[in-house]
Amino acid sequence: xxxxxxxxxxxxxxxxxxxxxxxxxxxxxxxxxxxxxxxxxxxxxxxxxxxxxxxxxxxxxxxxxxxxxxxxxxxxxxxxxxxxxxxxxxxxxxxxxxxxxxxxxxxxxxxxxxxxxxxxxxxxxxxxxxxxxxxxxxxxxxxxxxxxxxxxxxxxxxxxxxxxxxxxxxxxxxxxxxxxxxxxxxxxxxxxxxxxxxxxxxxxxxxxxxxxxxxxxxxxxxxxxxxxxxxxxxxxxxxxxxxxxxxxxxxxxxxxxxxxxxxxxxxxxxxxxxxxxxxxxxxxxxxxxxxxxxxxxxxxxxxxxxxxxxxxxxxxxxxxxxxxxxxxxxxxxxxxxxxxxx
Amino acid sequence: xxxxxxxxxxxxxxxxxxxxxxxxxxxxxxxxxxxxxxxxxxxxxxxxxxxxxxxxxxxxxxxxxxxxxxxxxxxxxxxxxxxxxxxxxxxxxxxxxxxxxxxxxxxxxxxxxxxxxxxxxxxxxxxxxxxxxxxxxxxxxxxxxxxxxxxxxxxxxxxxxxxxxxxxxxxxxxxxxxxxxxxxxxxxxxxxxxxxxxxxxxxxxxxxxxxxxxxxxxxxxxxxxxxxxxxxxxxxxxxxxxxxxxxxxxxxxxxxxxxxxxxxxxxxxxxxxxxxxxxxxxxxxxxxxxxxxxxxxxxxxxxxxxxxxxxxxxxxxxxxxxxxxxxxxxxxxxxxxxxxxxxxxxxxxxxxxxxxxxxxxxxxxxxxxxxxxxxxxxxxxxxxxxxxxxxxxxxxxxxxxxxxxxxxxxxxxxxxxxxxxxxxxxxxxxxxxxxxxxxxxxxxxxxxxxxxxxxxxxxxxxxxxxxxxxxxxxxxxxxxxxxxxxxxxxxxxxxxxxxxxxxxxxxx
Numbered sequence: 001x002x003x004x005x006x007x008x009x010x011x012x013x014x015x016x017x018x019x020x021x022x023x024x025x026x027x028x029x030x031x032x033x034x035x036x037x038x039x040x041x042x043x044x045x046x047x048x049x050x051x052x053x054x055x056x057x058x059x060x061x062x063x064x065x066x067x068x069x070x071x072x073x074x075x076x077x078x079x080x081x082x083x084x085x086x087x088x089x090x091x092x093x094x095x096x097x098x099x100x101x102x103x104x105x106x107x108x109x110x111x112x113x114x115x116x117x118x119x120x121x122x123x124x125x126x127x128x129x130x131x132x133x134x135x136x137x138x139x140x141x142x143x144x145x146x147x148x149x150x151x152x153x154x155x156x157x158x159x160x161x162x163x164x165x166x167x168x169x170x171x172x173x174x175x176x177x178x179x180x181x182x183x184x185x186x187x188x189x190x191x192x193x194x195x196x197x198x199x200x201x202x203x204x205x206x207x208x209x210x211x212x213x214x215x216x217x218x219x220x221x222x223x224x225x226x227x228x229x230x231x232x233x234x235x236x237x238x239x240x241x242x243x244x245x246x247x248x249x250x251x252x253x254x255x256x257x258x259x260x261x262x263x264x265x266x267x268x269x270x271x272x273x274x275x276x277x278x279x280x281x282x283x284x285x286x287x288x289x290x291x292x293x294x295x296x297x298x299x300x301x302x303x304x305x306x307x308x309x310x311x312x313x314x315x316x317x318x319x320x321x322x323x324x325x326x327x328x329x330x331x332x333x334x335x336x337x338x339x340x341x342x
Numbered sequence: 343x344x345x346x347x348x349x350x351x352x353x354x355x356x357x358x359x360x361x362x363x364x365x366x367x368x369x370x371x372x373x374x375x376x377x378x379x380x381x382x383x384x385x386x387x388x389x390x391x392x393x394x395x396x397x398x399x400x401x402x403x404x405x406x407x408x409x410x411x412x413x414x415x416x417x418x419x420x421x422x423x424x425x426x427x428x429x430x431x432x433x434x435x436x437x438x439x440x441x442x443x444x445x446x447x448x449x450x451x452x453x454x455x456x457x458x459x460x461x462x463x464x465x466x467x468x469x470x471x472x473x474x475x476x477x478x479x480x481x482x483x484x485x486x487x488x489x490x491x492x493x494x495x496x497x498x499x500x501x502x503x504x505x506x507x508x509x510x511x512x513x514x515x516x517x518x519x520x521x522x523x524x525x526x527x528x529x530x531x532x533x534x535x536x537x538x539x540x541x542x543x544x545x546x547x548x549x550x551x552x553x554x555x556x557x558x559x560x561x562x563x564x565x566x567x568x569x570x571x572x573x574x575x576x577x578x579x580x581x582x583x584x585x586x587x588x589x590x591x592x593x594x595x596x597x598x599x600x601x602x603x604x605x606x607x608x609x610x611x612x613x614x615x616x617x618x619x620x621x622x623x624x625x626x627x628x629x630x631x632x633x634x635x636x637x638x639x640x641x642x643x644x645x646x647x648x649x650x651x652x653x654x655x656x657x658x659x660x661x662x663x664x665x666x667x668x669x670x671x672x673x674x675x676x677x678x679x680x681x682x683x684x685x686x687x688x689x690x691x692x693x694x695x696x697x698x699x700x701x702x703x704x705x706x707x708x709x710x711x712x713x714x715x716x717x718x719x720x721x722x723x724x725x726x727x728x729x730x731x732x733x734x735x736x737x738x739x740x741x742x743x744x745x746x747x748x749x750x751x752x753x754x755x756x757x758x759x760x761x762x763x764x765x766x767x768x769x770x771x772x773x774x775x776x777x778x779x780x781x782x783x784x785x786x787x788x789x790x791x792x793x794x795x796x797x798x799x800x801x802x803x804x805x806x807x808x809x810x811x812x813x814x815x816x817x818x819x820x821x822x823x824x825x826x827x828x829x830x831x832x833x834x835x836x837x838x839x840x841x842x843x844x845x846x847x848x849x850x
Contacts, residue, residue, distance in 0.1 A: 026481035030438065206456045208448070211439065215447055218436035225398075225434050226498075227419040228448045285438035 033279030033331055034291035040277075040323070041298050048305050058183035060304065065186065068300040069193040070095065070248040070255065074271040075278070075292040076200040077244025080237040082275055083204070084216045085284025086141035088238060090130060090148030091245040092267035096260070097156040098123050098249030102171070103164035103259025112170040120246035126152055127242020131235035145238075149268070156261040163260040166253055175254040189251045196247065201289040213237060217284030273324050274299045281331050298323070347410065349374045349537045350395070350426075350506050354404035357390050364390040367404070368563045370556055372506060372537040377528060379548045379569070380541050381581055382558035383637050383802050388541060391558070392510055395539070396428045397421035408506075425505030429495045429512050437484030437491075442466035444483050445498045469501045470494075474523045489516050496524065500531065507531060508539045513547060514638075525551050543638035544819075545574055545841060559583050575834075578636070578841040582804060604663070606796045607679065607765055609648060612657035616643040617820040621657070623648060624825070625765060625796045630787060632811025632828065633800040634836050640820035641800045642684055645769045648798065649681035650674035675708070678764030682754055682771060684800075686747070690754045693743025697733065698724045700742045701756045708761060727756035731786060748772075748779020755786065765796040772801060784810050804833045816840060 048055040081088045098119040105115040133144035178185040204210035212233045215223035278295025280287025348371040355368040365387035393399040397415035406413045451461040466479035557564040557580045609623040646652040650668025668674040683689035701724040731752045772780040815825045816839045
């Protein structure tokens with residue numbers, strides 16, 4: 001990428017390296033937490049490979065994407081919301097609601113072509129409700145999305161109290177099809193998740209809408225004074241998060257072969273944890289969709305390691321909790337450093 | 343008189359905050375290719391008028407015309423579309439995105455609907471070069487100094503099709519060279535026919551760059567003048583005003599000189615990061631030291647330096663001859679130095695608590711939570727102060743926030759006096775309270791001094807400073823230019839000191 005750069009043209013001297021380092025840091029300081037997450041992911045891979053001897057295999061890594069596809073989709077939506085400085089606690093419940101609703105619609109004979117857009121729209125509507133509450137009724141995002149959480153969970157129970165098995169060919173195909181390349185494989189759900197990541201990353205980086213999200217997270221009042229469209233953007237991020245939750249409902253239902261109203265209890269917190277581990281700052285303004293993907297993989301890998309060790313799954317929670325703590329402290333340090341320089 | 347047609351004209355502007363008018367019937371005109379300054383002390387209504395022009399606030403009465411056509415602004419966006427760009431006093435930019443984005447957010451160059459980052463950086467580079475700034479447009483704004491950020495804000499404002507440029511104290515964070523650079527840009531914009539509103543409390547800068555001045559006082563229009571026809575001293579007069587409603591003079595004669603007393607507090611060479619330079623202060627026992635100076639001259643900063651709120655870069659503070667290191671207001675308090683902030687509402691009174699609780703607060707904090715005062719003792723203490731200071735209504739259980747400004751101020755005084763301080767630093771104790779209450783506070787200060795308390799009295803109103811004080815320290819640009827016995831000066835002679843061109847190092 002060529003840029004106009006006032007620093008002298010790079011020559012292979014130590015000075016130039018320092019200049020390049022300085023230029024890089026002044027441009028991409030907010031990438032550091034994401035790099036840290038990548039480093040941790042690699043460290044876990046190396047450590048697990050040494051310990052188990054057969055950890056980093058195409059099979060395991062393919063499974064990582066397959067098992068965490070729904071979380072990845074949720075994390076993308078969550079990144080949009082958190083970068084504006086908000087939070088969306090509803091996504092776990094919305095995923096459960098859309099998932100069971102899909103199973104019910106399919107069981108009732110509705111075509112997948114109609115059922116899938118319907119449930120995604122349902123997720124979008126709950127997101128819209130939260131966004132409108134936040135933007136126009138000045139409700140704290142925490143409270144507004146908590147209302148969304150209860151609403152969606154309630155709706156899930158209204159749809160069905162018991163699990164509903166999915167027998168629809170198209171939906172099962174999403175999960176059971178494996179496109180193989182040697183020992184590597186990917187399912188349509190995995191492709192969907194990666195597609196969501198790609199679109200999300202692209203929108204946040206290269207569109208005016210995406211940059212407005214960062215502007216709001218940086219300083220909402222400034223963004224307003226700059227004449228940016230705050231209201232539309234803020235509502236839109238919750239709608240996006242709702243759409244992602246709807247897609248995650250589809251993926252989860254396909255993955256487990258059934259809809260279940262108790263799915264995804266606490267999953268919103270897993271998504272938030274993954275987003276934060278991936279380098280997004282909870283106070284907004286800094287973060288990357290690709291970082292959140294790394295965060296999900298860190299989360300998923302810890303999960304796999306724990307089950308390889310045959311230990312209690314609660315250890316996953318403990319380790320993720322500790323990691324989260326470390327990351328929040330690191331972020332705080334970075335933000336504090338930035339503030340000192342002002 | 344004026345051959346040209348004003349580009350922007352405000353007539354009869356009135357804005358209410360609740361029942362109070364922040365500005366009332368203000369007229370204001372801006373001409374193309376002219377730099378216009380808005381002058382006035384704190385609370386004169388400058389910011390309110392600026393907000394009305396930039397669409398942040400709505401006029402309750404009055405009208406706004408641009409190029410002779412009525413202009414209705416519903417939001418800052420409307421103002422932007424009308425060609426009115428603003429650089430606010432506090433930097434209103436985004437530290438978390440790049441310099442280029444800060445300049446072009448909302449109107450980025452796009453290709454096929456997507457942001458053309460390369461083109462944006464190229465244009466940003468050009469705009470910044472216009473301002474004499476060679477920084478990497480792709481770097482994050484937060485990685486630069488405040489001064490650079492300020493220039494980026496200006497770059498944003500001038501990169502649009504700007505017709506009216508509002509600069510609200512743009513120079514407060516700039517050094518001399520950066521100000522010169524900014525003035526060069528302002529002159530260039532003048533050539534292009536832009537109407538510029540330049541607000542600064544540095545008189546030198548106003549006289550250097552501005553063609554026209556509008557003075558506001560207490561939310562009212564005082565007058566519009568051509569800078570070259572208005573003497574500095576007259577400008578200061580108009581800003582501060584001469585209140586003819588003279589009140590009864592202080593009951594005691596100002597003590598002549600310092601009378602051989604030893605100073606209670608002596609400060610030498612005080613220098614802080616907030617702009618106080620090499621200030622010497624002597625406060626004598628039982629005497630009032632008045633502090634006079636314009637807004638931005640360092641009145642509050644001096645109070646904060648003396649009372650340990652701000653960290654000293656250099657200088658010493660001695661109390662009764664021994665060196666002190668006030669690392670916090672609390673440390674100062676243990677030596678008997680109490681500070682009452684100018685921000686009564688935010689840094690003083692706790693509006694939700696009762697009068698009783700407000701008064702007892704500091705004493706209780708001093709004793710610590712393990713030595714709780716008995717409720718009866720609290721009442722007794724508060725009651726005595728309410729009576730001594732004449733707080734009305736004399737109802738201890740009333741919410742402090744419901745009292746009038748003057749009585750809130752007295753409650754604050756009571757709180758500090760309950761600590762039995764030896765030096766009281768009062769920063770604008772009479773701001774925003776009615777005239778009768780002002781006199782009461784002034785008399786109270788005199789009485790306290792008669793009883794042996796030392797006082798530093800800071801006020802924007804010169805008459806008041808002269809009336810209350812024994813000696814007056816005159817501040818200019820963070821430096822004490824002179825300390826004079828109050829009996830030997832007049833408002834005019836102090837004004838002359840305050841307004842003199844700021845070449846103080848040279849003319850002393």
